[in-house]
Amino acid sequence: MYLAELQFKVIADTNFNRAESAIRRYIESLIFNGQVLGREFPTAWQQDSFNCRLVLPDEQALKQTHHSTKGLHALQQLASAGLAYPQQHILGMDLMSQHSDPCPNADFYILYSRFNDTCSPVRCGEHFAPVPLYQLNTKAEDHEMLIRWQLQYQALDEIQMQQTRVLVKSAERSLQQLNSTLNKQGRQLARQLEKANNKTVYYALYSGSSNNCEREAVKPCPGCGGSWRLQQPLQQLFDFKCDNCRLLGNIAWDCQSPS
Ligand SMILES: [Zn+2]
Numbered sequence: 001m002y003l004a005e006l007q008f009k010v011i012a013d014t015n016f017n018r019a020e021s022a023i024r025r026y027i028e029s030l031i032f033n034g035q036v037l038g039r040e041f042p043t044a045w046q047q048d049s050f051n052c053r054l055v056l057p058d059e060q061a062l063k064q065t066h067h068s069t070k071g072l073h074a075l076q077q078l079a080s081a082g083l084a085y086p087q088q089h090i091l092g093m094d095l096m097s098q099h100s101d102p103c104p105n106a107d108f109y110i111l112y113s114r115f116n117d118t119c120s121p122v123r124c125g126e127h128f129a130p131v132p133l134y135q136l137n138t139k140a141e142d143h144e145m146l147i148r149w150q151l152q153y154q155a156l157d158e159i160q161m162q163q164t165r166v167l168v169k170s171a172e173r174s175l176q177q178l179n180s181t182l183n184k185q186g187r188q189l190a191r192q193l194e195k196a197n198n199k200t201v202y203y204a205l206y207s208g209s210s211n212n213c214e215r216e217a218v219k220p221c222p223g224c225g226g227s228w229r230l231q232q233p234l235q236q237l238f239d240f241k242c243d244n245c246r247l248l249g250n251i252a253w254d255c256q257s258p259s
């Protein structure tokens with residue numbers, strides 16, 4: 001990932017509120033299209049310009065050719081708020097985040113997220129590296145649904161990772177039950193992604209605890225009841241894979257002996 005600065009020069013009469021809301025609309029359109037990562041974009045007003053700090057999935061991410069219709073519209077609206085088209089400066093690689101996938105054409109994708117990710121929830125099946133969402137096709141206007149799903153997934157994962165959980169079991173249930181609203185939404189989004197990109201998309205089903213650790217290694221696929229155990233784990237993370245249900249799974253963390 002790359003750290004970048006986006007500079008919006010003031011070119012006509014404006015006021016702080018108009019400028020702020022035009023910038024916000026533009027950058028949110030980039031976020032929901034996967035061109036900018038994270039939800040925060042600290043912005044400073046410096047005399048004749050506004051300067052935002054952003055994390056990009058790659059150096060090409062902000063090109064206008066990648067914008068959604070919403071993004072192009074928000075770009076046009078900057079002028080009526082007295083702002084010029086933004087100028088981009090790449091400050092360098094972000095040392096704190098994962099590198100985007102190098103594959104021009106991955107074999108398959110995995111929809112996967114964890115609380116501490118600061119990247120796309122779509123991973124390359126071979127490298128497990130995040131695939132920038134703006135590079136993927138969608139039948140919708142942009143990737144907002146997928147990003148909103150990821151926000152909720154991460155929030156629940158964050159809760160269930162805490163030592164003193166405020167929601168004792170419900171966060172974990174949302175993550176690990178196949179038919180929770182969260183997982184239904186996620187699998188639906190994976191199917192849409194698969195159709196729009198003509199590429200297999202697996203959904204990574206989280207497993208934290210089990211009430212039967214002895215049977216955990218031979219548990220059946222929760223989708224079809226079939227056998228789905230892999231001989232070799234995939235990405236050292238997934239012990240199970242069902243091609244019919246497009247599911248990946250792991251032996252519940254609580255049942256794995258500490259190595
Ligand atoms: Zn790859």
Ligand SMILES: [Zn+2]
Nearest residue numbers: 221224242245
């Ligand atoms: Zn299955």
